[in-house]
Amino acid sequence: MRNSSVMGRVASVAVLTAFVLLATTSTTPTLGASLLHQKSSNYNQKLEAIRELSKAAGAPQIDGSVNQEEICLTEGCLDAALDILNAINMTVDPCKDFFQYSCGRWLANNPVPPSASRWSRFNRLRDEVNNVTQEILNEEPNDQDAKPINQVKDFYKSCIDIDAIEVVGLEPLNQVITEFGGWQLLNPGVWNSSAFDWLKSVAEVRRRSLQSVILSVYVSADLKNTTRSAVYLDQPGFGLPRGVLITPENYTALITAYENYMVEVAQELGTSQTEAQLRTSAKAIIELEVAMAKISSSDEARYDIDRIYNPYALNEYQTITDGVDTEFSIVWKNYLDQVFSSSGVAITDNEFTIVNELEYIRNLIPILKGAEADTIANYIVWRLVSGLIPDTNAAMRAIVFKFQQALTGATVPSTRDVTCANAANGVFGMAIGVKYIEAVFDDDAKAEVNTLVENLRLSFKEMVTDADWMQDETKTEAIAKADAIRSFMAYPDWLENKTAVEEFYQGLELADTYFNSQLNLALYRMDKGLKGLREPTNRDEWIMYPGVVNAAYSPELNSITFPAGILQPPFFGKLRPKSQNYGGIGVVIGHEITHGFDNQGAQFDKDGNFNNWWDDVTKVEYDARAQCMSDQYSGFFAEAAGLNVNGDLTLGENIADNGGLRESYRAYQKYVEENGQEGRLPGLEHLSTNQLFFLGYANIWCESITPEGLVNQILTDPHSPAEFRVKGPVRNNAEFAAAFSCPEDENGMNPPEEDECTVW
Numbered sequence: 032m033r034n035s036s037v038m039g040r041v042a043s044v045a046v047l048t049a050f051v052l053l054a055t056t057s058t059t060p061t062l063g064a065s066l067l068h069q070k071s072s073n074y075n076q077k078l079e080a081i082r083e084l085s086k087a088a089g090a091p092q093i094d095g096s097v098n099q100e101e102i103c104l105t106e107g108c109l110d111a112a113l114d115i116l117n118a119i120n121m122t123v124d125p126c127k128d129f130f131q132y133s134c135g136r137w138l139a140n141n142p143v144p145p146s147a148s149r150w151s152r153f154n155r156l157r158d159e160v161n162n163v164t165q166e167i168l169n170e171e172p173n174d175q176d177a178k179p180i181n182q183v184k185d186f187y188k189s190c191i192d193i194d195a196i197e198v199v200g201l202e203p204l205n206q207v208i209t210e211f212g213g214w215q216l217l218n219p220g221v222w223n224s225s226a227f228d229w230l231k232s233v234a235e236v237r238r239r240s241l242q243s244v245i246l247s248v249y250v251s252a253d254l255k256n257t258t259r260s261a262v263y264l265d266q267p268g269f270g271l272p273r274g275v276l277i278t279p280e281n282y283t284a285l286i287t288a289y290e291n292y293m294v295e296v297a298q299e300l301g302t303s304q305t306e307a308q309l310r311t312s313a314k315a316i317i318e319l320e321v322a323m324a325k326i327s328s329s330d331e332a333r334y335d336i337d338r339i340y341n342p343y344a345l346n347e348y349q350t351i352t353d354g355v356d357t358e359f360s361i362v363w364k365n366y367l368d369q370v371f372s373s374s375g376v377a378i379t380d381n382e383f384t385i386v387n388e389l390e391y392i393r394n395l396i397p398i399l400k401g402a403e404a405d406t407i408a409n410y411i412v413w414r415l416v417s418g419l420i421p422d423t424n425a426a427m428r429a430i431v432f433k434f435q436q437a438l439t440g441a442t443v444p445s446t447r448d449v450t451c452a453n454a455a456n457g458v459f460g461m462a463i464g465v466k467y468i469e470a471v472f473d474d475d476a477k478a479e480v481n482t483l484v485e486n487l488r489l490s491f492k493e494m495v496t497d498a499d500w501m502q503d504e505t506k507t508e509a510i511a512k513a514d515a516i517r518s519f520m521a522y523p524d525w526l527e528n529k530t531a532v533e534e535f536y537q538g539l540e541l542a543d544t545y546f547n548s549q550l551n552l553a554l555y556r557m558d559k560g561l562k563g564l565r566e567p568t569n570r571d572e573w574i575m576y577p578g579v580v581n582a583a584y585s586p587e588l589n590s591i592t593f594p595a596g597i598l599q600p601p602f603f604g605k606l607r608p609k610s611q612n613y614g615g616i617g618v619v620i621g622h623e624i625t626h627g628f629d630n631q632g633a634q635f636d637k638d639g640n641f642n643n644w645w646d647d648v649t650k651v652e653y654d655a656r657a658q659c660m661s662d663q664y665s666g667f668f669a670e671a672a673g674l675n676v677n678g679d680l681t682l683g684e685n686i687a688d689n690g691g692l693r694e695s696y697r698a699y700q701k702y703v704e705e706n707g708q709e710g711r712l713p714g715l716e717h718l719s720t721n722q723l724f725f726l727g728y729a730n731i732w733c734e735s736i737t738p739e740g741l742v743n744q745i746l747t748d749p750h751s752p753a754e755f756r757v758k759g760p761v762r763n764n765a766e767f768a769a770a771f772s773c774p775e776d777e778n779g780m781n782p783p784e785e786d787e788c789t790v791w
């Protein structure tokens with residue numbers, strides 16, 4: 032999932048996130064685990080570690096009020112106790128700050144590694160998955176395996192081989208630049224402006240490097256009739272976060288870093304221009320990009336599906352944009368013909384087209400008309416070049432990293448094997464998944480977590496039934512939608528079929544060099560997406576590959592997906608206490624189900640169509656509840672960033688976090704009712720199993736982050752910072768306050784009722 036943020040929604044990649052270029056991606060270095068945390072196969076060692084940690088933490092000694100027989104001493108319970116003890120800071124009052132209480136020790140012992148902008152238990156698990164991936168990729172090719180499995184090993188080998196990449200140098204990049212007619216700012220004297228066709232170039236950048244520049248286009252399900260697909264015309268992505276570009280005066284250091292980035296790349300490529308001349312060109316590019324960012328819509332403005340769903344016949348839309356300025360025409364048919372040129376799909380004159388951002392395109396026309404042709408060309412080629420240079424030589428990679436440093440606060444680049452494993456997963460995730468499943472996945476987890484999905488689904492439906500703010504007719508619709516959610520667990524069955532794996536990757540061929548292979552992969556991905564235009568929607572489509580530590584909800588497919596990567600501790604373990612499984616994967620499942628009913632998901636019906644199923648009375652109630660939560664989160668101040676959380680941007684995720692926690696707690700209570708109370712954990716005997724449930728939840732979100740990373744997250748990520756993913760949902764949860772006997776405290780975890788917000 033734009034493999035970045037946690038528990039995001041991916042399916043709407045196209046509609047909701049395709050234009051995000053700088054989402055906070057996680058780099059994943061390996062840290063030496065602390066001695067006490069090492070998983071030892073020795074039961075007694077674990078017990079000893081628990082005693083030491085518990086004593087050091089100052090855990091209250093049990094005075095006999097807890098019967099020793101009520102303590103769970105299975106290995107699964109020992110592991111869970113160790114996880115909690117390695118994170119908890121018992122000197123903090125859980126009712127004052129549950130994040131510091133649950134994660135204080137972990138935060139103190141787990142600074143952000145130099146190559147990352149954030150570090151969490153999520154990241155550590157991703158590391159483990161990445162290590163398995165690298166082992167798979169380092170194995171010798173095997174004739175018995177499906178072709179893509181051997182291809183990805185070759186691809187990985189070519190990526191790791193930095194000596195060969197160095198020998199190839201910038202030659203293939205220069206060749207691509209030449210195909211675009213050169214880059215004016217390098218050598219203005221030899222540049223032929225009359226030969227430059229901006230629209231064709233923009234289409235080619237999209238087709239060959241997947242980047243959207245000035246305009247964007249993609250194929251996705253028609254949101255009003257998800258059985259078929261449509262062409263979407265959209266606003267583009269940018270080279271800096273949109274939030275930076277629309278207020279450049281607030282981010283002068285980043286703007287300067289961006290300018291330096293362009294100048295250094297140009298110098299590395301070889302130029303006839305002085306640094307001063309390059310800076311003049313770079314400033315003009317940034318000015319143009321700022322102007323375009325300012326007419327673009329924010330992510331949160333795009334949550335209103337009605338606003339971004341504007342269907343036209345292509346020729347009808349042509350008439351509209353031609354009417355904006357009779358002297359400046361964007362010939363849409365030419366643009367689409369170029370983008371689709373190698374896809375095998377022929378665009379018709381009256382092609383059914385959905386325009387997302389009418390205003391953006393209307394306002395773009397005068398900007399393009401008024402801009403220097405040189406600047407437009409320079410900007411387009413800049414975005415092309417910046418997309419391709421990470422796959423070139425060491426000098427270029429160092430320049431790229433210097434810019435990323437300014438954005439993320441990382442101080443050293445990721446290791447090459449991590450970079451290459453991520454690149455391999457980007458396209459070959461399913462092929463690697465075949466081997467990943469064989470190597471490490473325990474199939475029992477699939478059945479057990481499927482049961483949890485049904486328990487969570489039931490919880491959600493019961494909460495709908497109990498909701499006193501909903502009219503009966505809308506309750507019926509909501510329950511029908513919850514029943515219709517399709518759940519995809521661990522991996523698709525077709526991975527076990529060699530022929531199916533080969534068919535999935537049909538048409539993908541590697542090239543002579545790593546750089547050219549990357550070009551092939553980009554074109555393959557683009558064309559594969561575009562080909563979907565004439566095919567019926569595949570409702571069995573997996574939107575994540577197996578080795579992903581994440582989960583997703585798709586509004587168009589009304590489906591939830593839990594890849595094999597997340598079906599392991601700390602989220603799930605078949606031997607671990609249920610309090611931890613419900614606090615972990617249980618909340619994740621609830622989170623994804625609730626996405627079907629958040630401020631975006633609620634606009635889609637049980638078949639995934641954008642279609643209002645809410646009665647007016649209930650809708651007014653829903654909007655008021657959502658507004659409460661938006662205002663509440665906007666009040667959270669992230670000190671290290673000097674910024675407040677954006678309650679509108681993060682609303683859907685916050686609704687999902689709050690609902691997921693409540694649903695899973697309810698499901699856990701039902702489990703206890705039916706199966707009896709679980710034992711307490713050794714070293715944590717003073718904590719009830721209900722308290723352990725909330726600790727299990729909070730521990731998932733123990734995370735350290737750099738100030739730069741935090742700024743970037745608040746500007747671009749629909750997920751709230753980890754601290755507030757813990758504090759927000761527990762503040763709104765009466766059962767949390769009851770479990771920890773928290774007194775009412777407007778600054779603590781149990782605010783007065785009028786300060787609490789509940790959607791689900």
Ligand SMILES: [Zn+2]
Nearest residue numbers: 038039684687
């Ligand atoms: Zn989410």
